[in-house]
Amino acid sequence: MTELEQYRAKIDELDRQMTALFEQRMDVCKRVVQYKAQNGMEILQAGREDVVLQKARNNLKDQDYGEDIEEFYRQMMKISRGIQAREMERMGVSKEEPKPAVVGFQGVAGSFSEEALLMAFAPDQPRRNYPSFEEVFVALKSGEIDYGVLPIENSSTGSINAVYDLLMKYDFYIAQEVFVPVAQHLLALPAASMEDIREVYSHEQGFEQSRAFLAQHPDWKQIPYHNTAISAQMVSQAGDVHKAAIASGRAAELYGLKILRPTINTEKHNYTRFIIVAKALQPQADANKISMVFTLPNEPGALYGVLKEFAKGDINMLKLESRPAPGKTWEYVFYADFEVAHGLSQAQPIVQALWGQGVAAKLIGAYKKQNQ
């Protein structure tokens, strides 16, 4: 054997051992990827790779090979990740696309809530509708939906108290707001005329918003219904020329009704503010509006003490709403919206200052203020 042949025989023997070790190592990596698949982990674990590289360097006798052993392990781990990806595929675990959020709203297609949903989300956003406000909250709690779209106040008729109370009951947060222009029309079957109408169906808010118009027709029976769009659907299905609904133009289109009298709402500048409700606080980076909830001790100057903190910060209050505290007679929960220049960073010190005064204050939203 020449000298070269002797060296090569030695290399062959070391390679045989290295290939056996390589196989053993990769078999372990396959076990690792099974664990990762079961636990929803990514294949690449950069921190672990750093540790492997460091250990390889430490195990060297001759530090001259430092760079080289790192390169060797880098390549081996790249191969290891390739094998793990193949194994993942073989197991049928494909890299899942992030699922689009499912959004819930109250009412049927054509409701103002659905219009609000379309303003805040994509036209093809997966959505579910529910018969009542509370069912939207229940669906959000159970994880059936990721967001709920709910009306919180109307520019002419004021707050929608049921939604404020549900927000507190379920301890949810406001992720976003949108303003939907509300134009109420009198809708009826295509064959109907004004003289035919005897009964009008709508949501309470639809009647409330159209008071002046309805006062001109005292003989019409007003029948409160779940929702303006459901009223339109009902009139369409009933096929009765004596029935009319107060609902949106979109509802007319969807349910094949005609607009007997357009824009019958008294206040022509009429908007409903909708909130997008989420289970957790999702503060927006460019938030310029915050919503807070606080309960106050029943003592003189309690509300003043809270508002003073905001005044000190030169923060403009946009809205203050009080609701009876559940289970406590004559005690109130306050909801307040403020306009802030610096979002969360401005809100948090105030919340802390309020806690310092013994006020149970909670930030329930930091989002972008919309203009109606």
Ligand SMILES: C=C(O[C@@H]1C=C(C(=O)O)C=C[C@H]1O)C(=O)O
């Ligand atoms: C084997 C693993 O998967 C990958 C491959 C590594 C390796 O071959 O040593 C190390 C980290 C991960 O990027 C692991 O996470 O341990």
